[in-house]
Amino acid sequence: MTQIDLLEETSPDRVIECFWEIVPPLWGRVRDHIRQTASERFGITVEQFHILRHVYSGCSSVSGLAEAKGISRPAISQAVDMLVAKDLVTRSQSAADRRFVHLQLTDAGRLLLESLFQETRDWMRLHLERLSPSEMAQAVQGMQAIQAAFKSEL
Amino acid sequence: MTQIDLLEETSPDRVIECFWEIVPPLWGRVRDHIRQTASERFGITVEQFHILRHVYSGCSSVSGLAEAKGISRPAISQAVDMLVAKDLVTRSQSAADRRFVHLQLTDAGRLLLESLFQETRDWMRLHLERLSPSEMAQAVQGMQAIQAAFKSEL
DNA sequence: ACATATTAGTTAACATTGTTAATCATTAAC
């Protein structure tokens, strides 16, 4: 690797170029795979999956979900209607502050989500197994570096 | 780092865990930033931006765009209507096979896209500049490793 | 303590954006 290459390899612009070449298509493929299995095997949409995922990971209020997903509260409220109708989520009034609606996965919801996680994980593992241990370590460290860069605002 | 940690760090499941923790939120933030500037400063939506982006990078047919974006041809056709109305894209019948509609960016379209690229690049650079050269190299290598893993089907 | 403001969530009306089915024009195939 020449001096010039090294410089290019370590410039922010190189990282950005790389990001645009790799991340959107990758995320698209993962999303497509989830869309397909979520719809075919579990009868939910990707959006519904993402909401379940957030509830699963501790986001239990409508506002919290809206904030996390970057969409409006009414949109969440409507989406939750669907999830409640499908018996994947329950609404209950918070005792501490009765304005809050506490969202919880039902057993069916948790089971569905864990199955879908498992399925996705299996599919991703199939690809990632092709990497050597050092490549896997690179992947983890690389993602963590980017995470750190975008950690705080500004 | 203990033996156990090393093993965990280099398992496919560790990469997957890391992926889910980092990629969706990161992509969400980038998308949000683009949504905001694209709307405020350029009067287009993110979806329109992505279509422009694909045309810019050589995808010049409706079917190609539909394939690339994973949505139906009619959806692309409608979106292109908007872009033509905004004078960002032109349609023209292909001479070789007159069924094909050849899509091209107008000067305004190319200018808009390049400005938006520039803006996004500046914003991302602001974050990525905080990384050390070696962290940047890690980021690039990590993304490339993941790209390689997901390169082909299966 | 009581009127006012704020906050969480929902409802309603509507815009956007996707889908499928049907159609037109053009090219390929038998």
Added chain:
DNA sequence: GTTAATGATTAACAATGTTAACTAATATGT
């Protein structure tokens, strides 16, 4: 040369997002 297949569009419609208006509960200020 008729029939089939392909690229794109149109039309009708479903899903999902938005804002504005509303309800209920809690906080605030005098």
